[in-house]
Amino acid sequence: MAAGMILCMSMQLFCACSKEPVYETDQIYVGVTYYDQSDTFLNQLIDCLKERLQDYDEEGYETTLLVREASNSQRTQDDQVKELIDAGCNVLCVNLVDRTDPSEIIDLARENNVPIVFFNREPVAEDMMQWDKLYYVGAPASQSGVMQGELAVELIQSDPLIDRNRDGKIQFVILEGEAGHQDAIIRTENVVETLKSNHIEIEKLGNGIANWNRAQAQNQMLQMIGQHQNKIELVLANNDDMALGAIDAYEKLNYTESALPVFLGIDGTDVGLEAVRNSKLAGTVYNDKEGQAEAMAKLSVALVSGKGMGEIEFEEERYIYLPYSKVTGSTVEEFMGR
Numbered sequence: 259m260a261a262g263m264i265l266c267m268s269m270q271l272f273c274a275c276s277k278e279p280v281y282e283t284d285q286i287y288v289g290v291t292y293y294d295q296s297d298t299f300l301n302q303l304i305d306c307l308k309e310r311l312q313d314y315d316e317e318g319y320e321t322t323l324l325v326r327e328a329s330n331s332q333r334t335q336d337d338q339v340k341e342l343i344d345a346g347c348n349v350l351c352v353n354l355v356d357r358t359d360p361s362e363i364i365d366l367a368r369e370n371n372v373p374i375v376f377f378n379r380e381p382v383a384e385d386m387m388q389w390d391k392l393y394y395v396g397a398p399a400s401q402s403g404v405m406q407g408e409l410a411v412e413l414i415q416s417d418p419l420i421d422r423n424r425d426g427k428i429q430f431v432i433l434e435g436e437a438g439h440q441d442a443i444i445r446t447e448n449v450v451e452t453l454k455s456n457h458i459e460i461e462k463l464g465n466g467i468a469n470w471n472r473a474q475a476q477n478q479m480l481q482m483i484g485q486h487q488n489k490i491e492l493v494l495a496n497n498d499d500m501a502l503g504a505i506d507a508y509e510k511l512n513y514t515e516s517a518l519p520v521f522l523g524i525d526g527t528d529v530g531l532e533a534v535r536n537s538k539l540a541g542t543v544y545n546d547k548e549g550q551a552e553a554m555a556k557l558s559v560a561l562v563s564g565k566g567m568g569e570i571e572f573e574e575e576r577y578i579y580l581p582y583s584k585v586t587g588s589t590v591e592e593f594m595g596r
């Protein structure tokens with residue numbers, strides 16, 4: 259029995275030790291959890307992160323990456339964070355399911371002293387103040403809306419045929435990302451503002467929330483075409499997948515090319531860029547996944563190893579925003595195969 263007790267105690271000790279993340283080590287165990295596996299942009303961003311972390315292996319670090327997807331459930335994600343910490347992760351990269359509900363995750367991380375790099379779904383400022391080892395990597399949402407608006411302005415000004423019914427106004431619809439997502443809200447506001455401030459007369463015929471999703475966008479678009487038939491002249495989508503879903507809807511209805519509205523997306527995913535190249539999408543706005551992945555990798559390595567933190571430039575000490583770029587048919591090649 260005594261032997262059993264000793265074994266038991268030493269096992270507890272062992273467990274207690276292995277739970278403590280070791281700091282200032284060159285062994286970087288990155289635990290990633292993201293909101294849903296169906297998201298095209300995030301799947302590509304996480305592939306980039308894998309590559310960028312591997313680059314650090316050549317610099318003498320030993321990196322390991324564990325990835326979980328939360329199937330759009332914050333509960334599931336909270337459990338995953340616990341599991342990742344238990345598995346020995348010494349830094350976490352978290353793409354929140356519900357960006358207003360990170361408290362559970364922050365508590366877990368703080369108790370175990372594991373820093374968090376939130377990415378793409380920005381927590382609200384108050385939550386970022388909950389602990390000093392919380393960071394955010396993303397992109398300035400308003401810029402993407404403004405750029406999409408500028409792309410639309412350039413097209414409308416250079417091609418009078420976009421105003422199909424020649425009434426001097428551009429009839430448009432918007433396909434929006436998730437309700438409550440910073441990118442959906444801000445992109446929508448800014449694209450419309452940019453059209454107005456450039457003196458384009460616009461008339462909004464409708465909008466649909468399609469949660470960044472191609473199939474949902476197709477459905478929303480089918481409904482809007484049903485309501486407005488040939489009146490739609492411009493389709494503004496908060497991301498490429500939804501722009502492609504809108505195109506799918508027109509293809510399903512066998513619209514001829516000359517009867518189609520103009521489509522604009524945001525992201526520059528592989529499928530998005532391909533669609534710009536063959537002129538299905540008039541343009542997109544590049545969401546710099548390589549830059550974001552690089553920032554996440556660099557920050558993760560610095561947080562764990564204690565090296566290189568001084569070289570990282572932050573906004574308000576804990577935010578990193580990578581700029582967007584406009585993509586059109588004439589610049590698309592620059593972005594392909596980045």
Ligand code: GAL
Pocket residue numbers: 297298299300378379439441470496497498524525545
């Ligand atoms: C946006 C991106 C969308 C989607 C979303 C998920 O930045 O443009 O395509 O990935 O993030 O949070």
Ligand code: CA
Pocket residue numbers: 421422423424425426427428429491
């Ligand atoms: Ca018109």
